[in-house]
Amino acid sequence: MEMIMQVTRAEHYFDFSKSYLPKKERIGLSQKIKRIQTLKREKNAVILAHNYQTPKIFHTVSDIVGDSLALAREAEKVQADIIVLAGVHFMAETAKLLNPEKTVFIPDLQAGCSLAESITASDVESLRILYPGIPIITYVNTSASVKAASDICCTSGNAKKIVESLGVPKVIMIPDEYLARNVAKATDVTIIPWKGHCQVHERITCEDIHRMRADHPEAKILAHPECPPEVTQLADFSGSTAEMAEFMDQKRANDVILLTECSMSDNLAISYPHINFIRLCNLCPHMQRITLDNILDTLEYDQYEVHIDPIIADKARLSIKRMLNA
Template sequence: MAATLLPTSQANTAGLPLPDIYARVSRHVPAIEWPALADDVAAILELKKARNAVILAHNYQAPEIFHTVADIVGDSLALAREAVTVDADVIVLAGVHFMAETAKLLNPGKTVLIPDLGAGCSLADSITAADVRGLREKYPGVPIVTYVNTSAAVKAESDLCCTSGNAVDVVRSLGVPRVLMIPDEFLAQNVQALVPEVEILTWAGHCEVHELFTPADIHAVRESYPGVTVIAHPECPPEVVAESDFSGSTAMMMNFVTEKRPRQVVLVTECSMGDNIAAANPDIEFIKPCNLCPHMKRMSLKNIRHALETLTHEVTVEPDLADRARLAVERMLAVRPR
């Protein structure tokens, strides 16, 4: 299933009065808190017009960002694809740093901002460009597929990128018997189960959100909610994915819920995913557990507003490195589902 964006009607708030915007998040934002948020929302909408700016928001962003000021929402693959077509002078990335770098790689002539420089990623921190060069020496001739949850420097040392939404198609597109898939060990192991004809070599990197889930969590939920549908992100350990009813990227998870419409569902991923889908599907009951990503939660309406007011913090990539990293991303974008 291809990654998709939410319909524009759910993402674009241009021209809507504030009460209508609040209706989108009323299940998650108490009415007493809305006046303080509404001031920032109104300011951001005006600043976007003045700056000719757009806001790209990842699916893990809180509902008050995702459903009020974002212009484009989606998973890493969707944001990467849509970033290429953005008609704006300024891009604000409500996500983490590697996503802003990817947006800059694909839009070298635009100003790309990230509201908080501390919005990092445990996966991106788990590997360096020197590590990738070491892998090339150890495994000469083996293609290196790098998860987009990495720095531009790591992408520049790779053959092509992948996301959780297209990893299987990327691996198969190479037509080789052996690949290196870095840095997410669990994603690589889950892809291996789907592509047994290819030997996938891994790196011991993990997402600090998804690595915490265990099969015991799934068993406990099933005991408490008989018949519940369990959907897991492929960054979870393979034994967690094996206990689930479906596994896929955040876009795939959204599509599954909206198409299958289970009565009760558990999303084994970052907490805001459930909140954002629930806001658009009030008839579906979302059961937790979930884990919060501390990096994604560094985004707020206030620092998005500040970013637009001051044009900070600008994300830049050194030109030569950018050219090589961009090639890896473009090769990924050229891969289409089989």
């Protein structure tokens, strides 16, 4: 079933790309994709791709696509020997944590994350001293060492559920300040945030929304909860990338503006050709480091395997498992 869905998505991509990709480039792209598919079969490998990957990856060679929560859940079900994570480093670590017996590769070791880089395990220990007895919830956009120092993980899609599942009046949520503040508006639990920000979402402002409303009054505006709270409050809907995709299925909208990483709009435009996606977004420089070329190199040469210290891995895995079981 996965292969059938993958072929269908690839056909949609090539049909969609005819308007802007020269024939010669499409032929070269097709040959590269076929080589990747061949190597996957030979090595019993699968490619997990985040929603922020470019259409060239998302709609052609990926076997499993989704947001961080979906990839975390699906990683546990993978039957292959090798996982190639088309995303950023913390996602590859998460796949390895949930599949310690499998080989996990990331096509570019420099594919990082501004949120993950905003906090360390030492910072978490300092928070425990400053706020004794208060549970620490860590966003999946963190390193394995930070997850290991925390009590439980969350994603943008389940953050409110995780906060309320602990049954306590106050929690610490790290590292995304805006996600914490957005969740705080929707729950009675007091949330102590950390000053981490996504370099893509923090750049979106209220002025951007006012301008887009004036230019496109009929458009539905969807904001990721990593955007500042004053931005999400002005949007028509706020949710994770998976919830944004669900919005397309549930709501009728001719014009849509996604306040998130721009590749999300590109991918949805192929899946929902009847919707006009108006771009007000930025590209994540870390996600953009993943390409078909370095995915091919990863499979050709088995390069950039993800390793995690076993002591850290055991503790970090517990935080993720608590999230998945909550």
